[in-house]
Amino acid sequence: EDQVTQSPEALRLQEGESSSLNCSYTVSGLRGLFWYRQDPGKGPEFLFTLYSAGEEKEKERLKATLTKKESFLHITAPKPEDSATYLCAVHIQGAQKLVFGQGTRLTINP
Amino acid sequence: DTAVSQTPKYLVTQMGNDKSIKCEQNLGHDTMYWYKQDSKKFLKIMFSYNNKELIINETVPNRFSPKSPDKAHLNLHINSLELGDSAVYFCASSQVLVGSRVHFGPGTRLTVT
Numbered sequence: 001e002d003q004v005t006q007s008p009e010a011l012r013l014q015e016g017e018s019s020s021l022n023c024s025y026t027v028s029g030l031r032g033l034f035w036y037r038q039d040p041g042k043g044p045e046f047l048f049t050l051y052s053a054g055e056e057k058e059k060e061r062l063k064a065t066l067t068k069k070e071s072f073l074h075i076t077a078p079k080p081e082d083s084a085t086y087l088c089a090v091h092i093q094g095a096q097k098l099v100f101g102q103g104t105r106l107t108i109n110p
Numbered sequence: 111d112t113a114v115s116q117t118p119k120y121l122v123t124q125m126g127n128d129k130s131i132k133c134e135q136n137l138g139h140d141t142m143y144w145y146k147q148d149s150k151k152f153l154k155i156m157f158s159y160n161n162k163e164l165i166i167n168e169t170v171p172n173r174f175s176p177k178s179p180d181k182a183h184l185n186l187h188i189n190s191l192e193l194g195d196s197a198v199y200f201c202a203s204s205q206v207l208v209g210s211r212v213h214f215g216p217g218t219r220l221t222v223t
Contacts, residue, residue: 034211034212036214038151041216041217042216042217043114043200043202043214043215043216043217044153044200044214045214046211046212046213049211085151087151087153089153096158096165096166097155097158097166097168098155098212100152100153100154102150102151102152103151103152103153105151
């Protein structure tokens with residue numbers, strides 16, 4: 001069965017303390033992996049799309065990487081405004097939908 | 111602003127009632143979706159429409175009926191509301207069916223009492 005699992009469920013960091021969020025997937029075929037950010041009371045906001053193993057994308061303090069089994073969202077020197085829930089989603093080959101993980105709730109303390 | 115908008119933002123109603131959520135996108139996208147996010151933040155697709163045609167109905171109860179009057183609108187009507195329907199419902203759109211960035215609306219928090 002196709003599955004997307006994110007870890008940890010919640011992560012609390014001090015401002016400036018770098019870390020990584022994980023999204024592991026077991027799917028029949030990957031067409032693309034998406035990262036979204038969701039603030040409380042708002043809809044998910046698109047961050048990155050990765051299509052093939054070895055691909056990397058960067059935006060400000062965030063960098064997303066992709067292997068054949070997982071994706072990492074690296075956050076470097078985070079700030080309190082980076083606090084949010086980060087969702088990953090996969091587009092599975094042959095399926096006309098995105099399958100989401102359960103998210104990682106990230107809190108950055110000043 | 112170009113965006114996906116949905117109304118209402120909050121909906122509180124009693125069991126057994128019928129309610130509707132409206133969604134509009136002005137991004138010129140061909141595909142629209144309804145997603146449900148439960149209390150554990152799990153986001154799951156309910157329906158997708160491409161050029162007003164239903165593409166995905168993800169084993170959603172018949173009490174949920176989407177309607178797409180045109181490419182820019184996808185409304186969700188729910189009959190005989192149940193406690194378990196309480197969740198946040200997100201409308202979304204994308205340029206093509208999957209494969210491209212999905213833009214989400216702000217969500218409608220439905221509470222059934």
